[in-house]
Amino acid sequence: MSRGRGRLPKLTPVAPRAALRLLDRDARVPDAPDDDKLKKRTSDQVERIADLQRTFYADGRFALLIVLQGRDASGKDGTIRKIFSGANPQGVQVTSFKTPSDEELLHDFLWRVHQHAPPRGMFGIFNRSHYEDVLVTRVNGFVPKTVWEPRFRHINDFEMMLAANGVRILKFFLHISRAEQKERLEKRLSNPEKNWKFNPADLDARASWNAYTAAYRDAIRRCSTRWAPWYVVPADDKKVRDYLIARTIADTLDSLELAWPKADPGVIARGID
Amino acid sequence: MSRGRGRLPKLTPVAPRAALRLLDRDARVPDAPDDDKLKKRTSDQVERIADLQRTFYADGRFALLIVLQGRDASGKDGTIRKIFSGANPQGVQVTSFKTPSDEELLHDFLWRVHQHAPPRGMFGIFNRSHYEDVLVTRVNGFVPKTVWEPRFRHINDFEMMLAANGVRILKFFLHISRAEQKERLEKRLSNPEKNWKFNPADLDARASWNAYTAAYRDAIRRCSTRWAPWYVVPADDKKVRDYLIARTIADTLDSLELAWPKADPGVIARGID
Numbered sequence: 001m002s003r004g005r006g007r008l009p010k011l012t013p014v015a016p017r018a019a020l021r022l023l024d025r026d027a028r029v030p031d032a033p034d035d036d037k038l039k040k041r042t043s044d045q046v047e048r049i050a051d052l053q054r055t056f057y058a059d060g061r062f063a064l065l066i067v068l069q070g071r072d073a074s075g076k077d078g079t080i081r082k083i084f085s086g087a088n089p090q091g092v093q094v095t096s097f098k099t100p101s102d103e104e105l106l107h108d109f110l111w112r113v114h115q116h117a118p119p120r121g122m123f124g125i126f127n128r129s130h131y132e133d134v135l136v137t138r139v140n141g142f143v144p145k146t147v148w149e150p151r152f153r154h155i156n157d158f159e160m161m162l163a164a165n166g167v168r169i170l171k172f173f174l175h176i177s178r179a180e181q182k183e184r185l186e187k188r189l190s191n192p193e194k195n196w197k198f199n200p201a202d203l204d205a206r207a208s209w210n211a212y213t214a215a216y217r218d219a220i221r222r223c224s225t226r227w228a229p230w231y232v233v234p235a236d237d238k239k240v241r242d243y244l245i246a247r248t249i250a251d252t253l254d255s256l257e258l259a260w261p262k263a264d265p266g267v268i269a270r271g272i273d
Numbered sequence: 274m275s276r277g278r279g280r281l282p283k284l285t286p287v288a289p290r291a292a293l294r295l296l297d298r299d300a301r302v303p304d305a306p307d308d309d310k311l312k313k314r315t316s317d318q319v320e321r322i323a324d325l326q327r328t329f330y331a332d333g334r335f336a337l338l339i340v341l342q343g344r345d346a347s348g349k350d351g352t353i354r355k356i357f358s359g360a361n362p363q364g365v366q367v368t369s370f371k372t373p374s375d376e377e378l379l380h381d382f383l384w385r386v387h388q389h390a391p392p393r394g395m396f397g398i399f400n401r402s403h404y405e406d407v408l409v410t411r412v413n414g415f416v417p418k419t420v421w422e423p424r425f426r427h428i429n430d431f432e433m434m435l436a437a438n439g440v441r442i443l444k445f446f447l448h449i450s451r452a453e454q455k456e457r458l459e460k461r462l463s464n465p466e467k468n469w470k471f472n473p474a475d476l477d478a479r480a481s482w483n484a485y486t487a488a489y490r491d492a493i494r495r496c497s498t499r500w501a502p503w504y505v506v507p508a509d510d511k512k513v514r515d516y517l518i519a520r521t522i523a524d525t526l527d528s529l530e531l532a533w534p535k536a537d538p539g540v541i542a543r544g545i546d
Contacts, residue, residue, distance in 0.1 A: 125363075127363065263462075266473075
Protein backbone atom coordinates (compact mmCIF):
# COMPACT_ATOMS: atom_id res chain seq x y z
CA MET A 1 0.00 0.00 0.00
CA SER A 2 1.63 3.26 -1.05
CA ARG A 3 1.30 6.34 1.09
CA GLY A 4 1.74 9.90 -0.04
CA ARG A 5 3.06 12.54 2.33
CA GLY A 6 0.64 13.06 5.17
CA ARG A 7 -2.03 10.77 3.73
CA LEU A 8 -3.88 8.25 5.81
CA PRO A 9 -5.21 5.10 4.18
CA LYS A 10 -8.72 4.06 5.21
CA LEU A 11 -9.06 1.24 7.69
CA THR A 12 -9.67 -2.12 6.07
CA PRO A 13 -11.34 -5.08 7.75
CA VAL A 14 -9.13 -7.88 8.99
CA ALA A 15 -9.53 -10.78 6.54
CA PRO A 16 -11.29 -13.78 8.10
CA ARG A 17 -8.71 -16.13 9.61
CA ALA A 18 -5.90 -13.85 8.42
CA ALA A 19 -2.38 -14.49 9.65
CA LEU A 20 -2.39 -11.58 12.06
CA ARG A 21 0.44 -10.10 14.09
CA LEU A 22 -0.07 -7.28 16.51
CA LEU A 23 3.34 -5.66 16.61
CA ASP A 24 4.12 -2.59 18.67
CA ARG A 25 5.44 -0.78 15.64
CA ASP A 26 2.07 -1.03 13.90
CA ALA A 27 0.43 0.99 16.65
CA ARG A 28 1.63 4.13 14.87
CA VAL A 29 1.23 5.15 11.22
CA PRO A 30 4.27 6.54 9.47
CA ASP A 31 3.99 9.98 8.01
CA ALA A 32 0.57 10.97 9.39
CA PRO A 33 -0.94 14.36 8.53
CA ASP A 34 -0.23 17.08 11.09
CA ASP A 35 -2.47 17.56 14.12
CA ASP A 36 -4.43 20.55 12.87
CA LYS A 37 -5.30 18.88 9.60
CA LEU A 38 -6.37 15.73 11.41
CA LYS A 39 -8.53 17.58 13.90
CA LYS A 40 -10.30 19.38 11.10
CA ARG A 41 -10.83 16.15 9.18
CA THR A 42 -12.12 14.33 12.24
CA SER A 43 -14.59 17.09 12.99
CA ASP A 44 -15.87 16.84 9.40
CA GLN A 45 -16.47 13.13 9.89
CA VAL A 46 -18.12 13.69 13.27
CA GLU A 47 -20.47 16.15 11.63
CA ARG A 48 -21.19 13.65 8.88
CA ILE A 49 -22.10 11.05 11.50
CA ALA A 50 -24.43 13.45 13.34
CA ASP A 51 -26.10 14.31 10.02
CA LEU A 52 -26.53 10.73 8.94
CA GLN A 53 -27.88 9.84 12.37
CA ARG A 54 -31.10 11.75 11.66
CA THR A 55 -31.90 9.73 8.54
CA PHE A 56 -30.64 6.55 10.18
CA TYR A 57 -33.20 6.99 12.94
CA ALA A 58 -36.00 7.88 10.56
CA ASP A 59 -35.18 5.11 8.11
CA GLY A 60 -35.57 2.59 10.92
CA ARG A 61 -34.27 -0.44 9.04
CA PHE A 62 -30.92 -0.74 10.80
CA ALA A 63 -29.22 -0.61 14.15
CA LEU A 64 -25.50 0.18 14.41
CA LEU A 65 -23.37 -1.72 16.90
CA ILE A 66 -19.87 -0.45 17.57
CA VAL A 67 -17.61 -2.66 19.65
CA LEU A 68 -14.53 -1.05 21.21
CA GLN A 69 -11.84 -3.26 22.63
CA GLY A 70 -8.28 -2.49 23.65
CA ARG A 71 -5.85 -2.61 26.52
CA ASP A 72 -6.10 -0.23 29.45
CA ALA A 73 -5.45 3.37 28.42
CA SER A 74 -5.85 2.49 24.75
CA GLY A 75 -8.47 5.22 24.45
CA LYS A 76 -11.89 3.55 24.50
CA ASP A 77 -13.49 6.31 26.60
CA GLY A 78 -11.77 9.06 24.65
CA THR A 79 -12.95 7.63 21.33
CA ILE A 80 -16.56 7.63 22.49
CA ARG A 81 -16.31 11.19 23.76
CA LYS A 82 -14.64 12.52 20.63
CA ILE A 83 -16.81 10.80 18.07
CA PHE A 84 -20.23 10.81 19.70
CA SER A 85 -20.37 14.08 21.60
CA GLY A 86 -22.35 16.05 19.06
CA ALA A 87 -24.64 13.17 18.18
CA ASN A 88 -28.19 13.29 19.46
CA PRO A 89 -28.00 11.39 22.76
CA GLN A 90 -31.52 10.13 22.23
CA GLY A 91 -30.18 7.89 19.48
CA VAL A 92 -27.05 6.66 21.23
CA GLN A 93 -26.73 4.05 23.94
CA VAL A 94 -23.36 3.33 25.45
CA THR A 95 -22.86 0.17 27.49
CA SER A 96 -19.72 -0.38 29.55
CA PHE A 97 -19.29 -4.00 30.41
CA LYS A 98 -17.60 -4.44 33.76
CA THR A 99 -16.71 -7.55 35.75
CA PRO A 100 -19.81 -9.77 35.52
CA SER A 101 -22.09 -9.88 38.55
CA ASP A 102 -22.94 -13.12 40.38
CA GLU A 103 -26.26 -13.20 38.56
CA GLU A 104 -24.66 -12.66 35.17
CA LEU A 105 -22.21 -15.47 35.83
CA LEU A 106 -25.13 -17.86 36.29
CA HIS A 107 -26.02 -17.30 32.63
CA ASP A 108 -24.26 -17.99 29.35
CA PHE A 109 -21.68 -15.34 28.42
CA LEU A 110 -23.85 -13.72 25.73
CA TRP A 111 -26.87 -13.26 28.01
CA ARG A 112 -25.97 -9.87 29.46
CA VAL A 113 -24.67 -8.65 26.13
CA HIS A 114 -27.80 -9.53 24.18
CA GLN A 115 -29.90 -7.33 26.47
CA HIS A 116 -27.94 -4.31 25.29
CA ALA A 117 -28.10 -4.97 21.57
CA PRO A 118 -29.25 -1.67 20.04
CA PRO A 119 -32.80 -1.47 18.69
CA ARG A 120 -33.34 -0.37 15.07
CA GLY A 121 -32.73 3.33 14.58
CA MET A 122 -30.14 3.49 17.34
CA PHE A 123 -26.37 3.53 17.68
CA GLY A 124 -25.20 1.08 20.35
CA ILE A 125 -21.65 1.44 21.59
CA PHE A 126 -20.01 -1.33 23.59
CA ASN A 127 -17.12 -0.18 25.76
CA ARG A 128 -15.65 -3.68 26.17
CA SER A 129 -18.02 -6.48 25.21
CA HIS A 130 -18.59 -10.22 24.94
CA TYR A 131 -15.00 -10.38 23.68
CA GLU A 132 -13.80 -10.06 27.28
CA ASP A 133 -14.94 -13.67 27.61
CA VAL A 134 -12.18 -14.77 25.25
CA LEU A 135 -9.67 -12.21 26.59
CA VAL A 136 -9.50 -11.54 30.33
CA THR A 137 -11.26 -14.83 31.01
CA ARG A 138 -8.76 -16.76 28.93
CA VAL A 139 -5.60 -15.00 30.08
CA ASN A 140 -6.52 -15.46 33.73
CA GLY A 141 -7.60 -19.06 33.26
CA PHE A 142 -11.07 -18.42 34.70
CA VAL A 143 -12.36 -21.15 32.39
CA PRO A 144 -10.47 -23.95 30.61
CA LYS A 145 -9.70 -23.90 26.89
CA THR A 146 -12.54 -26.37 26.28
CA VAL A 147 -14.86 -23.57 27.37
CA TRP A 148 -13.33 -20.44 25.80
CA GLU A 149 -12.26 -21.94 22.50
CA PRO A 150 -15.80 -22.80 21.29
CA ARG A 151 -16.82 -19.23 22.09
CA PHE A 152 -15.31 -17.90 18.84
CA ARG A 153 -17.94 -19.91 17.01
CA HIS A 154 -20.71 -18.87 19.42
CA ILE A 155 -19.75 -15.23 18.93
CA ASN A 156 -19.76 -15.53 15.14
CA ASP A 157 -23.15 -17.22 15.15
CA PHE A 158 -24.60 -14.64 17.53
CA GLU A 159 -23.29 -11.72 15.50
CA MET A 160 -24.59 -13.29 12.29
CA MET A 161 -28.05 -13.54 13.78
CA LEU A 162 -27.89 -9.86 14.81
CA ALA A 163 -26.69 -8.86 11.33
CA ALA A 164 -29.54 -10.80 9.74
CA ASN A 165 -31.89 -8.72 11.84
CA GLY A 166 -30.63 -5.36 10.68
CA VAL A 167 -27.72 -4.76 13.06
CA ARG A 168 -24.64 -3.38 11.29
CA ILE A 169 -21.61 -4.34 13.37
CA LEU A 170 -18.23 -2.62 13.41
CA LYS A 171 -15.52 -3.82 15.79
CA PHE A 172 -12.45 -1.73 16.57
CA PHE A 173 -9.33 -2.95 18.34
CA LEU A 174 -7.45 0.10 19.63
CA HIS A 175 -3.90 -1.03 19.14
CA ILE A 176 -1.33 0.70 21.36
CA SER A 177 2.30 -0.12 22.00
CA ARG A 178 3.74 -1.09 25.35
CA ALA A 179 5.74 2.14 25.51
CA GLU A 180 2.70 4.31 24.78
CA GLN A 181 0.69 2.52 27.46
CA LYS A 182 3.45 3.17 30.00
CA GLU A 183 3.41 6.86 29.21
CA ARG A 184 -0.37 7.09 29.49
CA LEU A 185 -0.55 5.16 32.75
CA GLU A 186 2.13 7.40 34.24
CA LYS A 187 0.23 10.49 33.18
CA ARG A 188 -2.91 9.05 34.68
CA LEU A 189 -1.16 8.48 37.99
CA SER A 190 0.08 12.03 38.27
CA ASN A 191 -3.19 13.72 37.27
CA PRO A 192 -5.64 14.32 40.18
CA GLU A 193 -8.52 14.43 37.68
CA LYS A 194 -7.61 10.91 36.62
CA ASN A 195 -5.68 9.06 39.31
CA TRP A 196 -8.75 8.38 41.48
CA LYS A 197 -9.93 5.86 38.90
CA PHE A 198 -6.60 4.12 38.67
CA ASN A 199 -7.03 0.45 39.24
CA PRO A 200 -4.04 -1.62 40.38
CA ALA A 201 -5.48 -4.48 38.32
CA ASP A 202 -4.52 -2.43 35.25
CA LEU A 203 -0.95 -3.28 36.11
CA ASP A 204 -1.63 -7.02 36.32
CA ALA A 205 -2.90 -6.94 32.75
CA ARG A 206 0.25 -5.07 31.75
CA ALA A 207 2.35 -7.81 33.32
CA SER A 208 0.60 -10.32 31.05
CA TRP A 209 1.22 -8.22 27.93
CA ASN A 210 2.17 -11.10 25.63
CA ALA A 211 -0.62 -13.38 26.77
CA TYR A 212 -3.08 -10.60 25.98
CA THR A 213 -1.49 -10.01 22.59
CA ALA A 214 -2.10 -13.66 21.73
CA ALA A 215 -5.66 -13.52 23.01
CA TYR A 216 -6.51 -10.35 21.06
CA ARG A 217 -4.92 -11.82 17.94
CA ASP A 218 -7.00 -14.98 18.10
CA ALA A 219 -10.21 -13.12 18.90
CA ILE A 220 -9.71 -10.79 15.97
CA ARG A 221 -8.69 -13.32 13.36
CA ARG A 222 -11.24 -15.92 14.40
CA CYS A 223 -14.12 -13.42 14.65
CA SER A 224 -13.55 -11.02 11.79
CA THR A 225 -16.39 -11.93 9.46
CA ARG A 226 -18.17 -10.44 6.49
CA TRP A 227 -21.11 -9.58 8.73
CA ALA A 228 -19.08 -8.27 11.68
CA PRO A 229 -15.59 -7.15 10.65
CA TRP A 230 -12.76 -6.30 13.02
CA TYR A 231 -10.58 -3.27 12.35
CA VAL A 232 -7.16 -2.90 13.93
CA VAL A 233 -6.73 0.79 14.66
CA PRO A 234 -3.25 2.26 15.08
CA ALA A 235 -4.00 4.10 18.33
CA ASP A 236 -0.73 5.43 19.70
CA ASP A 237 -1.70 8.78 18.17
CA LYS A 238 -5.13 9.79 19.45
CA LYS A 239 -5.90 12.08 16.53
CA VAL A 240 -5.13 9.39 14.00
CA ARG A 241 -7.29 6.95 15.97
CA ASP A 242 -10.27 9.32 16.12
CA TYR A 243 -10.09 10.17 12.45
CA LEU A 244 -9.80 6.60 11.21
CA ILE A 245 -12.68 5.33 13.35
CA ALA A 246 -14.96 8.29 12.60
CA ARG A 247 -14.33 7.89 8.90
CA THR A 248 -15.10 4.16 8.96
CA ILE A 249 -18.36 4.77 10.82
CA ALA A 250 -19.44 7.59 8.51
CA ASP A 251 -18.62 5.57 5.38
CA THR A 252 -20.60 2.62 6.73
CA LEU A 253 -23.65 4.75 7.44
CA ASP A 254 -23.36 6.32 4.02
CA SER A 255 -23.32 2.92 2.33
CA LEU A 256 -26.72 2.03 3.80
CA GLU A 257 -28.58 4.33 1.38
CA LEU A 258 -30.79 5.67 4.11
CA ALA A 259 -34.06 7.32 3.21
CA TRP A 260 -36.84 9.24 4.87
CA PRO A 261 -39.94 7.07 5.14
CA LYS A 262 -43.04 8.26 3.30
CA ALA A 263 -45.87 9.70 5.33
CA ASP A 264 -49.27 8.08 5.33
CA PRO A 265 -51.22 10.02 2.62
CA GLY A 266 -54.34 9.93 4.80
CA VAL A 267 -52.46 11.72 7.52
CA ILE A 268 -51.29 14.47 5.21
CA ALA A 269 -54.79 15.12 3.92
CA ARG A 270 -56.09 15.60 7.43
CA GLY A 271 -56.17 19.18 8.69
CA ILE A 272 -55.50 20.40 12.21
CA ASP A 273 -58.18 22.37 14.01
CA MET B 274 -41.69 39.80 40.09
CA SER B 275 -40.25 42.74 38.20
CA ARG B 276 -38.58 42.19 34.84
CA GLY B 277 -36.10 44.47 33.17
CA ARG B 278 -35.96 44.77 29.41
CA GLY B 279 -34.96 41.47 27.90
CA ARG B 280 -34.29 39.72 31.21
CA LEU B 281 -35.48 36.23 31.95
CA PRO B 282 -36.22 35.21 35.52
CA LYS B 283 -34.92 31.79 36.58
CA LEU B 284 -37.41 28.96 36.74
CA THR B 285 -38.77 28.36 40.21
CA PRO B 286 -40.21 25.06 41.44
CA VAL B 287 -43.98 24.76 41.64
CA ALA B 288 -44.93 25.00 45.32
CA PRO B 289 -46.29 21.70 46.68
CA ARG B 290 -50.09 21.64 46.29
CA ALA B 291 -50.03 25.14 44.78
CA ALA B 292 -53.16 26.53 43.21
CA LEU B 293 -51.94 26.04 39.67
CA ARG B 294 -53.44 27.23 36.39
CA LEU B 295 -51.94 26.36 33.06
CA LEU B 296 -53.11 29.21 30.88
CA ASP B 297 -52.20 29.53 27.25
CA ARG B 298 -50.88 33.03 27.81
CA ASP B 299 -48.25 31.75 30.27
CA ALA B 300 -46.66 29.61 27.57
CA ARG B 301 -44.78 32.71 26.46
CA VAL B 302 -42.67 35.13 28.50
CA PRO B 303 -43.16 38.83 27.88
CA ASP B 304 -40.15 40.82 26.80
CA ALA B 305 -37.66 37.96 26.28
CA PRO B 306 -34.10 38.73 25.20
CA ASP B 307 -33.52 38.57 21.46
CA ASP B 308 -32.66 35.28 19.76
CA ASP B 309 -28.94 35.82 19.37
CA LYS B 310 -28.47 36.72 22.99
CA LEU B 311 -30.48 33.69 24.07
CA LYS B 312 -28.57 31.32 21.83
CA LYS B 313 -25.29 32.54 23.25
CA ARG B 314 -26.54 32.22 26.80
CA THR B 315 -27.89 28.73 26.20
CA SER B 316 -24.61 27.57 24.72
CA ASP B 317 -22.81 28.91 27.80
CA GLN B 318 -25.11 26.83 30.00
CA VAL B 319 -24.71 23.77 27.79
CA GLU B 320 -20.94 24.09 28.13
CA ARG B 321 -21.31 24.45 31.90
CA ILE B 322 -23.31 21.21 31.98
CA ALA B 323 -20.71 19.34 29.90
CA ASP B 324 -17.98 20.62 32.24
CA LEU B 325 -19.80 19.71 35.41
CA GLN B 326 -20.59 16.28 33.97
CA ARG B 327 -16.95 15.24 34.29
CA THR B 328 -16.81 15.95 38.03
CA PHE B 329 -20.32 14.60 38.47
CA TYR B 330 -19.21 11.26 37.06
CA ALA B 331 -15.99 11.17 39.07
CA ASP B 332 -17.66 12.29 42.29
CA GLY B 333 -19.99 9.34 42.05
CA ARG B 334 -22.34 10.30 44.88
CA PHE B 335 -25.30 11.36 42.77
CA ALA B 336 -27.39 10.44 39.78
CA LEU B 337 -29.39 13.08 37.93
CA LEU B 338 -32.88 12.28 36.70
CA ILE B 339 -34.54 14.69 34.31
CA VAL B 340 -38.19 14.10 33.51
CA LEU B 341 -39.63 15.79 30.42
CA GLN B 342 -43.37 15.92 29.97
CA GLY B 343 -45.50 17.96 27.62
CA ARG B 344 -48.10 17.75 24.91
CA ASP B 345 -47.25 16.59 21.41
CA ALA B 346 -44.89 18.98 19.65
CA SER B 347 -44.06 20.73 22.91
CA GLY B 348 -40.37 20.12 22.22
CA LYS B 349 -39.27 17.17 24.34
CA ASP B 350 -37.00 15.75 21.63
CA GLY B 351 -35.63 19.16 20.71
CA THR B 352 -34.79 19.95 24.32
CA ILE B 353 -32.77 16.75 24.66
CA ARG B 354 -30.92 17.41 21.42
CA LYS B 355 -30.12 21.02 22.26
CA ILE B 356 -29.05 20.55 25.84
CA PHE B 357 -27.30 17.18 25.76
CA SER B 358 -25.60 17.06 22.40
CA GLY B 359 -22.13 18.04 23.56
CA ALA B 360 -22.30 16.01 26.75
CA ASN B 361 -20.28 12.81 26.89
CA PRO B 362 -22.75 10.15 25.71
CA GLN B 363 -21.11 7.62 28.00
CA GLY B 364 -22.63 9.49 30.94
CA VAL B 365 -26.11 10.06 29.50
CA GLN B 366 -28.95 7.61 29.15
CA VAL B 367 -32.15 8.68 27.48
CA THR B 368 -35.28 6.57 27.88
CA SER B 369 -38.38 7.20 25.77
CA PHE B 370 -41.41 5.63 27.33
CA LYS B 371 -43.89 4.49 24.71
CA THR B 372 -47.21 2.69 25.00
CA PRO B 373 -46.60 -0.08 27.57
CA SER B 374 -46.13 -3.60 26.22
CA ASP B 375 -48.34 -6.50 27.26
CA GLU B 376 -45.64 -7.65 29.66
CA GLU B 377 -45.25 -4.20 31.19
CA LEU B 378 -49.00 -3.98 31.72
CA LEU B 379 -48.84 -7.13 33.84
CA HIS B 380 -46.71 -5.21 36.35
CA ASP B 381 -47.31 -2.17 38.54
CA PHE B 382 -46.93 1.14 36.69
CA LEU B 383 -43.53 1.96 38.24
CA TRP B 384 -41.93 -1.38 37.33
CA ARG B 385 -40.69 -0.46 33.87
CA VAL B 386 -39.66 3.00 35.00
CA HIS B 387 -37.58 1.79 37.92
CA GLN B 388 -35.42 -0.30 35.59
CA HIS B 389 -34.28 2.89 33.88
CA ALA B 390 -33.45 4.90 36.99
CA PRO B 391 -29.96 6.29 36.32
CA PRO B 392 -27.05 4.80 38.27
CA ARG B 393 -24.80 7.14 40.28
CA GLY B 394 -22.52 9.22 38.09
CA MET B 395 -25.01 9.27 35.22
CA PHE B 396 -27.57 11.65 33.78
CA GLY B 397 -30.86 9.86 33.09
CA ILE B 398 -33.35 11.60 30.85
CA PHE B 399 -36.94 10.45 30.67
CA ASN B 400 -38.76 11.44 27.48
CA ARG B 401 -42.23 10.91 28.95
CA SER B 402 -42.28 8.88 32.15
CA HIS B 403 -44.38 7.32 34.91
CA TYR B 404 -46.45 10.50 34.74
CA GLU B 405 -48.15 9.15 31.63
CA ASP B 406 -49.97 6.85 34.05
CA VAL B 407 -51.80 9.82 35.52
CA LEU B 408 -52.13 11.60 32.17
CA VAL B 409 -52.98 9.59 29.04
CA THR B 410 -54.26 6.76 31.22
CA ARG B 411 -56.56 9.09 33.12
CA VAL B 412 -57.81 11.14 30.19
CA ASN B 413 -58.68 8.03 28.20
CA GLY B 414 -60.27 6.29 31.15
CA PHE B 415 -57.99 3.22 30.84
CA VAL B 416 -58.26 2.84 34.62
CA PRO B 417 -60.86 4.24 37.04
CA LYS B 418 -60.17 7.15 39.40
CA THR B 419 -59.78 4.71 42.29
CA VAL B 420 -56.68 3.45 40.49
CA TRP B 421 -55.08 6.63 39.12
CA GLU B 422 -55.77 8.90 42.05
CA PRO B 423 -53.62 6.96 44.57
CA ARG B 424 -50.76 7.06 42.07
CA PHE B 425 -49.86 10.63 43.02
CA ARG B 426 -48.91 9.28 46.42
CA HIS B 427 -47.11 6.26 44.95
CA ILE B 428 -45.11 8.53 42.68
CA ASN B 429 -44.11 10.83 45.53
CA ASP B 430 -43.03 7.90 47.69
CA PHE B 431 -41.07 6.34 44.83
CA GLU B 432 -39.31 9.58 43.98
CA MET B 433 -38.52 10.17 47.66
CA MET B 434 -36.86 6.78 47.86
CA LEU B 435 -34.78 7.55 44.76
CA ALA B 436 -33.79 10.95 46.18
CA ALA B 437 -32.73 9.33 49.47
CA ASN B 438 -30.42 7.14 47.39
CA GLY B 439 -28.61 9.97 45.69
CA VAL B 440 -30.86 10.65 42.71
CA ARG B 441 -31.41 14.37 42.10
CA ILE B 442 -34.71 14.76 40.29
CA LEU B 443 -35.79 17.68 38.08
CA LYS B 444 -39.14 17.55 36.30
CA PHE B 445 -40.00 19.91 33.46
CA PHE B 446 -43.43 20.47 31.98
CA LEU B 447 -43.02 22.03 28.54
CA HIS B 448 -45.97 24.37 28.47
CA ILE B 449 -47.19 25.31 24.99
CA SER B 450 -50.35 27.09 23.91
CA ARG B 451 -53.02 25.58 21.70
CA ALA B 452 -52.19 28.02 18.91
CA GLU B 453 -48.49 27.19 19.01
CA GLN B 454 -49.22 23.47 18.90
CA LYS B 455 -51.40 23.96 15.84
CA GLU B 456 -48.62 25.80 14.07
CA ARG B 457 -46.06 23.13 14.91
CA LEU B 458 -48.28 20.22 13.89
CA GLU B 459 -48.99 21.91 10.58
CA LYS B 460 -45.28 22.42 9.97
CA ARG B 461 -44.68 18.79 10.82
CA LEU B 462 -47.28 17.69 8.30
CA SER B 463 -45.75 19.64 5.45
CA ASN B 464 -42.13 18.66 6.13
CA PRO B 465 -41.03 15.37 4.48
CA GLU B 466 -38.27 15.02 7.10
CA LYS B 467 -40.93 15.05 9.78
CA ASN B 468 -44.32 13.99 8.45
CA TRP B 469 -43.44 10.27 8.33
CA LYS B 470 -43.56 10.18 12.11
CA PHE B 471 -46.86 11.98 12.33
CA ASN B 472 -49.26 9.96 14.40
CA PRO B 473 -53.00 10.53 13.94
CA ALA B 474 -53.35 9.82 17.67
CA ASP B 475 -51.63 13.18 18.24
CA LEU B 476 -54.84 14.73 17.01
CA ASP B 477 -56.99 12.78 19.46
CA ALA B 478 -54.95 14.21 22.32
CA ARG B 479 -55.45 17.68 20.84
CA ALA B 480 -59.20 17.11 20.80
CA SER B 481 -59.01 16.44 24.56
CA TRP B 482 -57.03 19.62 25.24
CA ASN B 483 -58.88 20.68 28.36
CA ALA B 484 -58.96 17.23 29.90
CA TYR B 485 -55.18 17.06 29.48
CA THR B 486 -54.78 20.52 30.98
CA ALA B 487 -56.59 19.33 34.10
CA ALA B 488 -54.54 16.13 34.23
CA TYR B 489 -51.20 17.97 33.87
CA ARG B 490 -52.28 20.50 36.48
CA ASP B 491 -53.10 17.82 39.04
CA ALA B 492 -49.97 15.81 38.33
CA ILE B 493 -47.78 18.86 38.74
CA ARG B 494 -49.37 20.30 41.86
CA ARG B 495 -49.78 16.96 43.60
CA CYS B 496 -46.27 15.74 42.75
CA SER B 497 -44.09 18.82 43.05
CA THR B 498 -42.11 18.04 46.18
CA ARG B 499 -38.97 19.27 47.90
CA TRP B 500 -37.15 16.15 46.69
CA ALA B 501 -38.53 16.13 43.15
CA PRO B 502 -39.74 19.57 42.06
CA TRP B 503 -41.79 20.30 38.95
CA TYR B 504 -40.95 23.31 36.81
CA VAL B 505 -43.46 24.77 34.37
CA VAL B 506 -41.45 25.95 31.36
CA PRO B 507 -42.88 28.60 29.03
CA ALA B 508 -42.15 26.67 25.83
CA ASP B 509 -43.85 28.52 22.97
CA ASP B 510 -40.44 30.05 22.23
CA LYS B 511 -37.88 27.25 21.79
CA LYS B 512 -34.89 29.41 22.62
CA VAL B 513 -36.45 30.58 25.87
CA ARG B 514 -37.28 26.98 26.73
CA ASP B 515 -33.76 25.71 26.08
CA TYR B 516 -32.13 28.47 28.05
CA LEU B 517 -34.37 28.15 31.09
CA ILE B 518 -34.01 24.38 31.31
CA ALA B 519 -30.25 24.37 30.69
CA ARG B 520 -29.77 27.02 33.35
CA THR B 521 -31.82 25.09 35.91
CA ILE B 522 -29.85 21.92 35.27
CA ALA B 523 -26.47 23.67 35.44
CA ASP B 524 -27.41 25.47 38.67
CA THR B 525 -28.54 22.20 40.22
CA LEU B 526 -25.29 20.44 39.33
CA ASP B 527 -23.33 23.39 40.67
CA SER B 528 -25.15 23.25 43.98
CA LEU B 529 -23.96 19.68 44.60
CA GLU B 530 -20.41 20.79 45.44
CA LEU B 531 -18.91 18.02 43.37
CA ALA B 532 -15.33 16.99 43.99
CA TRP B 533 -12.70 14.71 42.46
CA PRO B 534 -12.23 11.63 44.64
CA LYS B 535 -8.78 11.13 46.16
CA ALA B 536 -6.57 8.42 44.70
CA ASP B 537 -5.44 5.51 46.81
CA PRO B 538 -1.98 6.61 48.10
CA GLY B 539 -0.67 3.07 47.61
CA VAL B 540 -1.55 3.28 43.95
CA ILE B 541 0.27 6.56 43.48
CA ALA B 542 3.44 5.22 45.08
CA ARG B 543 3.54 2.27 42.71
CA GLY B 544 5.62 2.70 39.57
CA ILE B 545 4.88 1.38 36.09
CA ASP B 546 7.42 -0.87 34.42
